[in-house]
Amino acid sequence: MAGFFGRLKEGLSKTKQSFIGQMERVFTGAAKVDEALYEELEDVLLRSDAGVQASLALVESLRRAVKEKRLSDPADLRTELMALIAAHLGETVPLARTEGLAVYLVVGVNGVGKTTTIGKLAIFLKREGKKVILAAADTFRAAAADQLEIWSKRSGADIVRQAEGADPAAVVFDAIQAAKARKADVLLVDTAGRLHNKVNLMNELSKIRRVIEREAGGPHEVLLVLDATTGQNALQQVRVFREAAAVTGIVLTKLDGTAKGGVVLGIQSEAEAPVKFIGVGEGVDDLQPFNPEEFARALFE
Numbered sequence: 001m002a003g004f005f006g007r008l009k010e011g012l013s014k015t016k017q018s019f020i021g022q023m024e025r026v027f028t029g030a031a032k033v034d035e036a037l038y039e040e041l042e043d044v045l046l047r048s049d050a051g052v053q054a055s056l057a058l059v060e061s062l063r064r065a066v067k068e069k070r071l072s073d074p075a076d077l078r079t080e081l082m083a084l085i086a087a088h089l090g091e092t093v094p095l096a097r098t099e100g101l102a103v104y105l106v107v108g109v110n111g112v113g114k115t116t117t118i119g120k121l122a123i124f125l126k127r128e129g130k131k132v133i134l135a136a137a138d139t140f141r142a143a144a145a146d147q148l149e150i151w152s153k154r155s156g157a158d159i160v161r162q163a164e165g166a167d168p169a170a171v172v173f174d175a176i177q178a179a180k181a182r183k184a185d186v187l188l189v190d191t192a193g194r195l196h197n198k199v200n201l202m203n204e205l206s207k208i209r210r211v212i213e214r215e216a217g218g219p220h221e222v223l224l225v226l227d228a229t230t231g232q233n234a235l236q237q238v239r240v241f242r243e244a245a246a247v248t249g250i251v252l253t254k255l256d257g258t259a260k261g262g263v264v265l266g267i268q269s270e271a272e273a274p275v276k277f278i279g280v281g282e283g284v285d286d287l288q289p290f291n292p293e294e295f296a297r298a299l300f301e
């Protein structure tokens with residue numbers, strides 16, 4: 001299957017144990033709508049990392065809809081559930097815009113795909129005609145800035161970097177001045193995912209935040225990047241970062257590598273912030289704005 005939808009679909013239906021496969025068996029295997037069907041459905045949702053809250057809420061909504069609409073055919077429940085999931089996922093929420101410079105801070109634990117996401121976002125925003133600058137505020141490893149430099153070349157977005165070990169907040173300060181001087185529309189700030197401990201990481205993020213606030217009236221987005229293959233761990237990361245970094249949106253990567261698409265449902269309930277982009281691979285076009293309806297369809301069709 002070609003295209004973004006195809007790659008999403010391919011990831012989600014990878015194995016027999018996939019969300020899609022299990023869901024199919026619940027609805028085609030059941031002769032009638034009974035308690036066993038609801039229980040099985042709840043199991044499938046939980047096993048696909050949708051989390052307790054979202055799983056219970058969805059099954060409860062389905063029960064209500066079945067009663068109200070007097071549905072009796074399991075096949076009708078399938079259609080109903082797809083609509084409920086789309087509704088649960090909300091609407092596509094674009095990145096926040098502003099008159100002057102928009103600063104998007106990208107956070108998340110190590111290896112989730114922050115730097116790659118920034119590179120793909122730079123290309124996405126450039127295609128929209130935006131002038132983009134990258135700030136290499138992950139100064140923890142020299143390789144981090146080198147990796148961002150590659151994306152700078154690939155996207156044509158300028159990069160602002162300093163030596164390894166430099167103060168990340170100072171890099172961000174420099175980058176904001178450069179972005180203003182060059183009349184850029186968007187500054188994408190890459191941060192370190194791994195520091196000596198969580199307190200360090202959170203202190204560093206607040207310091208960066210303060211600079212952005214003072215110098216640019218932002219951040220206009222705080223994007224938390226999560227790796228879909230980490231399941232319940234991703235939900236835990238949401239809790240930590242939600243408090244420490246005031247997350248405004250989620251980027252969910254590596255959906256090509258998990259058959260447990262349910263994680264999106266759990267994240268949406270846990271984060272109190274919408275999923276804004278999803279990633280389905282390492283290529284330039286493998287990051288797209290999150291489209292809830294399309295996603296729900298990919299889970300069922």
Ligand SMILES: Nc1nc2c(ncn2[C@@H]2O[C@H](COP(=O)(O)OP(=O)(O)OP(=O)(O)O)[C@@H](O)[C@H]2O)c(=O)[nH]1
Nearest residue numbers: 110111112113114115116193253254279280281282
């Ligand atoms: N399959 C797949 N791989 C991805 C996706 N997004 C990122 N990756 C890969 O995940 C790996 C880690 O990505 P990085 O962008 O370096 O992650 P990071 O969060 O910046 O990592 P640190 O800087 O170490 O904290 C790379 O090999 C990426 O190519 C995706 O949507 N699908």
Ligand SMILES: [Mg+2]
Nearest residue numbers: 114115138144
């Ligand atoms: Mg990185």
